[in-house]
Amino acid sequence: MKDELITRWDAFLQKMAARFEASLLQGEQAVLDSLEENNYDYYASLRTLMAIRSQVDASLIRKINDTWQQQVEPLMRADGDYWADESFKGHQAADDMHERMSLWQYITEGRLAEKYYGHAIQLINRDFFCTQCNAPLQVKKDFFMAQYVACHYCAAVNTFEPETKYVTLGWNVVDSMSALYALQEYGEMLKARSLNPLAYEQAVRKYYEKYFDERIKLLPHTAHTREQDIERKIKQTI
Amino acid sequence: MSNPFKKISDTSRETAKKWDNTRTAPAVQTITCPQCAAPRPVNTNIASCAYCGFRFMDPSVTIKPQ
Numbered sequence: 001m002k003d004e005l006i007t008r009w010d011a012f013l014q015k016m017a018a019r020f021e022a023s024l025l026q027g028e029q030a031v032l033d034s035l036e037e038n039n040y041d042y043y044a045s046l047r048t049l050m051a052i053r054s055q056v057d058a059s060l061i062r063k064i065n066d067t068w069q070q071q072v073e074p075l076m077r078a079d080g081d082y083w084a085d086e087s088f089k090g091h092q093a094a095d096d097m098h099e100r101m102s103l104w105q106y107i108t109e110g111r112l113a114e115k116y117y118g119h120a121i122q123l124i125n126r127d128f129f130c131t132q133c134n135a136p137l138q139v140k141k142d143f144f145m146a147q148y149v150a151c152h153y154c155a156a157v158n159t160f161e162p163e164t165k166y167v168t169l170g171w172n173v174v175d176s177m178s179a180l181y182a183l184q185e186y187g188e189m190l191k192a193r194s195l196n197p198l199a200y201e202q203a204v205r206k207y208y209e210k211y212f213d214e215r216i217k218l219l220p221h222t223a224h225t226r227e228q229d230i231e232r233k234i235k236q237t238i
Numbered sequence: 239m240s241n242p243f244k245k246i247s248d249t250s251r252e253t254a255k256k257w258d259n260t261r262t263a264p265a266v267q268t269i270t271c272p273q274c275a276a277p278r279p280v281n282t283n284i285a286s287c288a289y290c291g292f293r294f295m296d297p298s299v300t301i302k303p304q
């Protein structure tokens with residue numbers, strides 16, 4: 001009876017792990033596809049991502065604990081004293097999935113942001129003209145806010161207001177992209193959590209240096225606050 | 239086989255809030271003086287018109303503490 005129960009429990013955990021990995025792949029695809037379907041509504045796609053995470057959590061990760069408590073544990077307890085080791089297997093599998101899920105969200109947010117950026121950055125790839133003399137205006141392309149643009153010909157100050165989808169780039173989009181480009185440092189930071197405090201602090205610093213360097217490539221006007229931004233984030237994290 | 243999460247993305251799209259203050263196209267505009275219709279030249283005071291001296295605002299106004 002013992003071997004049969006353990007074999008069935010192992011087979012169940014393997015099946016859940018396989019479904020979990022397949023769900024993450026399908027989930028990422030659904031999130032990326034949703035951008036075209038909702039006409040590049042970034043926040044609707046972000047909601048899709050969070051809803052998928054919630055569903056995978058409810059239908060797969062929590063199901064491991066539920067199945068253990070309601071079906072497997074009573075049978076094993078009645079059969080012998082080996083149930084504690086098998087319980088650990090279930091908890092370990094659920095913990096691994098939670099960590100994998102957090103990483104999946106981190107990466108998928110980055111890929112979603114990358115796809116959105118590719119679309120929205122082109123929205124101002126066109127000429128804009130002075131309202132007074134019709135001369136071409138030099139609009140800053142990596143400044144995702146309204147801006148004053150002085151006409152080089154008549155010196156009139158024009159106010160350029162980009163469309164909302166373009167402005168969105170300057171918020172979560174560049175942050176998620178920067179995080180994606182610092183993925184390697186992020187992984188090292190997570191590993192360093194179990195090391196000594198000094199090693200962890202160094203890993204955190206390395207991560208935020210990379211993160212803000214990538215962010216500055218996307219938002220050059222934030223370069224002058226680089227050091228303060230890094231220190232603030234380190235303080236928040238540690 | 240269709241994506242099992244398609245229904246979630248459909249629901250997100252259908253239930254998305256329709257904001258009424260979104261800008262769907264970029265715009266360039268110039269604020270002009272209500273008295274002489276001149277635009278503001280670069281590097282000039284935003285409180286008054288550089289051409290006719292019309293005051294757009296009164297910079298001496300102070301905000302009372304609550």
